[in-house]
Amino acid sequence: MKQFRLPDPGEGLVEAEIATWLVAEGDEVKVNDIVVEIETSKSLVELPIPYEGTVVSLLVAEGQTVEVGAPIITIDDGTGDEIVEPGADGGRVANLVGYGPKEGGSKRRPRKGSGDSVEKSAVHEQLASSFTPEVPVSRRIDSSESLATAADAAPVGAPLPGPGEANTEPGIATGAVLAKPPVRKLARDLGVDLADVTGSGDGGVITREDVHAAAADAAAAVEQDSALRAEGRVATLESHREPIKGIRKVMAQAMVESAFTAPHTTEWLTFDATGMVELLDLLKSRKEYRDVRVSPTLIAARVVCLALRQFPDLNASWDEAAQEIVYHGRVNLGIAAATGRGLVVPNIPDADRLSFSELSAALDDLVATARAGRTPPAAMTGGTFTITNVGVFGVDAGTPILNPGEAGILALGAIARRPWVVGTGEDERIEPRSVMTLALSFDHRMIDGATGSRFLAMIADLLANPGLALLH
Numbered sequence: 001m002k003q004f005r006l007p008d009p010g011e012g013l014v015e016a017e018i019a020t021w022l023v024a025e026g027d028e029v030k031v032n033d034i035v036v037e038i039e040t041s042k043s044l045v046e047l048p049i050p051y052e053g054t055v056v057s058l059l060v061a062e063g064q065t066v067e068v069g070a071p072i073i074t075i076d077d078g079t080g081d082e083i084v085e086p087g088a089d090g091g092r093v094a095n096l097v098g099y100g101p102k103e104g105g106s107k108r109r110p111r112k113g114s115g116d117s118v119e120k121s122a123v124h125e126q127l128a129s130s131f132t133p134e135v136p137v138s139r140r141i142d143s144s145e146s147l148a149t150a151a152d153a154a155p156v157g158a159p160l161p162g163p164g165e166a167n168t169e170p171g172i173a174t175g176a177v178l179a180k181p182p183v184r185k186l187a188r189d190l191g192v193d194l195a196d197v198t199g200s201g202d203g204g205v206i207t208r209e210d211v212h213a214a215a216a217d218a219a220a221a222v223e224q225d226s227a228l229r230a231e232g233r234v235a236t237l238e239s240h241r242e243p244i245k246g247i248r249k250v251m252a253q254a255m256v257e258s259a260f261t262a263p264h265t266t267e268w269l270t271f272d273a274t275g276m277v278e279l280l281d282l283l284k285s286r287k288e289y290r291d292v293r294v295s296p297t298l299i300a301a302r303v304v305c306l307a308l309r310q311f312p313d314l315n316a317s318w319d320e321a322a323q324e325i326v327y328h329g330r331v332n333l334g335i336a337a338a339t340g341r342g343l344v345v346p347n348i349p350d351a352d353r354l355s356f357s358e359l360s361a362a363l364d365d366l367v368a369t370a371r372a373g374r375t376p377p378a379a380m381t382g383g384t385f386t387i388t389n390v391g392v393f394g395v396d397a398g399t400p401i402l403n404p405g406e407a408g409i410l411a412l413g414a415i416a417r418r419p420w421v422v423g424t425g426e427d428e429r430i431e432p433r434s435v436m437t438l439a440l441s442f443d444h445r446m447i448d449g450a451t452g453s454r455f456l457a458m459i460a461d462l463l464a465n466p467g468l469a470l471l472h
Contacts, residue, residue, distance in 0.1 A: 002053070003071040004075065006038070017063065021036050022034055022037065029051070029052065029054075033045065033049050043380075044374060053197065056076045084275075138438065179199070183208055190211060192214045196214065198215045262402050263443065265442055266399045268386065268437055270435060270437040273464060276466060277415065296436075297387065306472045309472065325446055332351065335367070336389075337367055339370055385410075386400075386402075387410050390411055391414035394414050395414060402443060411440075413436055
């Protein structure tokens with residue numbers, strides 16, 4: 001028997017939530033098969049199994065949070081009934097990063113909830129590891145960060161209910177729920193909770209048809225609610241509570257820390273963006289950019305990288321411990337992405353050194369990965385400047401909050417056709433133009449008003465007149 005313990009996901013994380021089991025008791029697994037998805041405070045991570053054999057028991061229910069090092073699944077590898085601790089055979093499991101015994105003994109990480117002071121300390125340590133500029137983007141976990149494998153570690157939580165037994169935890173799609181991994185994946189993609197689906201297959205197994213039917217019912221309910229709203233009537237909604245956890249919890253803590261630590265100053269500038277719109281139309285018509293997704297965010301990302309060369313003060317971080325300002329030699333450009341799990345800010349490493357096509361591909365990959373909930377923790381550390389596009393929601397502008405430690409963040413507003421004064425003197429006239437508003441927030445400890453204003457003016461000038469980029 002082999003027990004697989006929750007490995008260390010790195011980046012200072014000490015716990016994770018079991019999001020979805022992709023196997024059930026009795027399933028056969030091979031080495032490196034993906035058996036579970038865990039949700040950390042930063043991303044959704046798939047875990048491969050380092051053993052081959054039969055699944056004996058799932059030790060943790062979906063939705064339950066466990067500490068790093070806790071046993072989560074037992075595998076019968078055919079060698080006997082005795083449970084062998086990982087690493088007891090003297091070898092390391094190389095295919096799982098951070099898994100295996102530590103050299104020279106192990107230490108238990110502090111439990112969250114053991115006291116207010118301990119919890120606050122853990123939160124600040126996690127935030128520091130997430131946003132401290134000195135942490136390289138390419139950081140990898142070394143052997144000193146491997147998880148503890150103490151022999152006296154006990155399983156966390158009660159075992160899952162057996163077939164036919166009542167499941168007392170709402171929202172848990174394991175135990176009595178029977179579905180194969182492909183069906184479970186389909187349910188996740190369609191947003192269907194398997195705990196609410198009745199299986200029509202043999203023995204109550206949930207089929208793909210059952211999942212599609214449940215998704216169709218949910219869509220019909222949404223459509224009915226929309227119809228009621230259109231008629232001036234609103235469907236009855238039940239009050240409910242949702243725990244604040246995962247990405248949403250960490251982002252909330254980070255924004256509070258940033259808002260009440262760095263003295264924010266925000267400036268707005270509205271300009272004629274017709275030149276940028278014409279450039280976008282031109283690029284879309286060119287065959288060499290047929291496979292390149294061009295957007296205002298892409299153009300702004302390129303322009304910001306150029307402007308940061310002229311204004312290195314904006315590509316900096318505040319080091320509170322050392323009482324120093326850290327000026328970065330590279331631009332790791334953060335892009336704020338709204339996802340179903342909350343706001344995340346992954347970054348594009350060395351964005352200023354990428355070609356236009358490379359920047360476009362990196363941006364597309366970043367957004368797609370974030371929306372799928374697959375952004376690795378390393379991709380959300382080491383950012384040096386951030387862009388957020390509120391214009392996609394039809395919003396003109398806002399007051400963006402700095403990513404902790406960064407000197408600046410730029411918000412892009414919506415592009416709208418508005419009357420605009422063009423020309424000068426006798427040629428002055430009013431024409432319909434594409435108008436856009438930019439909002440720049442910066443840390444007033446590092447950036448004075450004059451520097452912030454000139455940087456914002458340069459961004460607007462380059463967006464309004466893209467040809468000027470040839471001069472930089």
